[in-house]
Amino acid sequence: MLSIRQAQAIDFTRILDINATEEEKTSRIDLARIAQLDRWADYHRVAVVDDEIIGFLLVMGEASDYDGDNFRWFVERYDRFLYVDRIVIDQAYAGRGVGSALYGDLIEFAATQGCPALCCEINVSPPNPVSHAFHARFGFNEVGRSPEANAPKVVSYQLAAL
Numbered sequence: 001m002l003s004i005r006q007a008q009a010i011d012f013t014r015i016l017d018i019n020a021t022e023e024e025k026t027s028r029i030d031l032a033r034i035a036q037l038d039r040w041a042d043y044h045r046v047a048v049v050d051d052e053i054i055g056f057l058l059v060m061g062e063a064s065d066y067d068g069d070n071f072r073w074f075v076e077r078y079d080r081f082l083y084v085d086r087i088v089i090d091q092a093y094a095g096r097g098v099g100s101a102l103y104g105d106l107i108e109f110a111a112t113q114g115c116p117a118l119c120c121e122i123n124v125s126p127p128n129p130v131s132h133a134f135h136a137r138f139g140f141n142e143v144g145r146s147p148e149a150n151a152p153k154v155v156s157y158q159l160a161a162l
Helices: 009-020 031-040 069-075 098-113 129-137
Strands: 002-006 043-049 052-061 082-089 117-125 141-145 154-161
Touching: 002 098, 009 031, 009 052, 009 082, 031 052, 043 098, 052 098, 069 082, 069 117, 069 154, 082 098, 098 117, 098 129, 117 129, 129 154
Parallel strands: 082 117
Antiparallel strands: 002 043, 043 052, 052 082, 117 154, 141 154
16 A cells, blocks of 8 residues: 655665666766755655655755756746656556655645645656656646757756646
């Protein structure tokens, strides 16, 4: 049975293992970085089945000290939001509703915070059609794109009004 709970420092090694499978789509992080991201996060939860972490969702509010360029793009344009830094599900559990359960929990959290919007970025180059389809189901729409000139990665900035 799936449960969702607050991430704890003891979970960080497993979170890093899950993240490592999707570094091309997210980014590489190490133990120091996940600890830092956790401190900056407004929402950092894990999905658990049979005492095993099978996914995680890391989210920053607009007032976070988070140093990501894509996050800063939203800070410059929107007053109030929750920014999805990364959601990663263990590949053995892909397509089983784990990501949807985490997003459902995040949306409930956003409601308790009076937050009007969720934001994220999705890779356009290299393409990530699975993420585009997933986020579209939650009402995300493109509100901008990162510059493309000589960039190894181009992202679509996405927003979902709540």
